[in-house]
Amino acid sequence: MADTPIPAGLHLGPYVHDIISAGTAHRAHSIFHGHIEGNQLDVKWCDRGFWEHTPIPDRVCRYIVLVGFEGVLESGYQMIDHSLITSLVERWRSETHTFHLLVGEATVTLQDVEVLWGLHIDGPPVIGVDTYRSIQEWGAICEELIGFSPAVGYFDEQRLKLGCLARVLDTELPPDASDAECRQRASIYLLLILGGHLLSDKSGNKVPLLYLPLLRDLKTVGQYSWGSARLATLYRSLCDATHPAKSAIAGPLVLLQLWIWEHISTMRPDRIAPLEHYPGPYGARWNNDLDVHRVVRHVVPAFRDQLTGLRPEEFI
Secondary structure: OOOOOOOOOOOOOOOOOOOOOOOOOOHHHHHHOOOOOOOOOEEOOOOHHHHOOOOOOHHHHHHHHHHOOHHHHHHOOOOOOHHHHHHHHOOEEOOOOEEEEOOEEEOOOHHHHHHHHOOOOOOOOOOOOOOOOOHHHHHHHHHHHOOOOOOHHHEEOOEEEOHHHHHHHOOOOOOOOOHHHHHHHHHHHHHHHHHHHHOOOOOOOEEEHHHHHHHHOHHHHOOOOHHHHHHHHHHHHHHHHOOOOOOEEOOOHHHHHHHHHHHEHHHOOEEOOOOOOOOOOHHHHHOOOEEOOOOOOOOHHHHHHHHHOOOHHHEO
16 A cells, blocks of 8 residues: 555654654554554453453462452453554654554553562562473373363463363362362462453463462562563563564553553543552552443544543643
8 A cells, every 4th residue: 555645733742763763664654654553453462261250269269369369350251442542552652662643652561560569570580491391291290280181282381271270160169179289279260360451462362381380389479579570561462563564462561561560541441339449459440330421432533532631730
């Protein structure tokens, strides 16, 4: 498609080429010049299998708390507005890891991750050696750590389909379950959180098995900097989605939506119930009945207009 004429008085904005180096390899540039239509991105996430199996029994939930994921539970399930995420991707600069807004550069920080979700931001980094193992080897590890060996069809190379984990949770934990069985059940919930919510990828239904060995000692794994891992995953997802050829995005996008609601007053829904003092993570304040009639929803051009006309007093 040939370049479309740029309307008089409209300009892409200043380019400092030693900083802004992506040039034409950016979604916003391609939309501006008419190379792509700029349709809504397909947002991939698969945490419904987790939330359908909550609340978690207390004897299992204590291990989720031990890992430091209680903020995830308290914040609850949130629907993601694909159009909102799309409009933010168009303003994301991979060179600076910031959103380019009229009020200045802004970004999600480690402090935001800690405040919104209560995730640890100190401690050892979340890393794993992506060592190849056979399905039989992974089956033995699953038997040890989550209490069962999935059928061969649930493995996809070095990833595990989340559906088999959710199906296990359909069976209620016996009243006389041992402590080991409770830890295994907690590990199933943790894999669902990691693969479907915190560190999800574009598959929409799989989790990398390299996370599984980390769950051998739930007390130790609770010391990892899961907040840093989540922020790095968000940055990587946003950078990837800025490419004009990309049509989907994955990652911890609930975090991004909560960040917008906290920082841009004109784009947040209203809480129906009055907000009581809450000592937990800020994200839990949105686990409430919300009134969305006042705000834009599901319309990419409308979100673009809001971000274009954003005033300093509207950004907190």
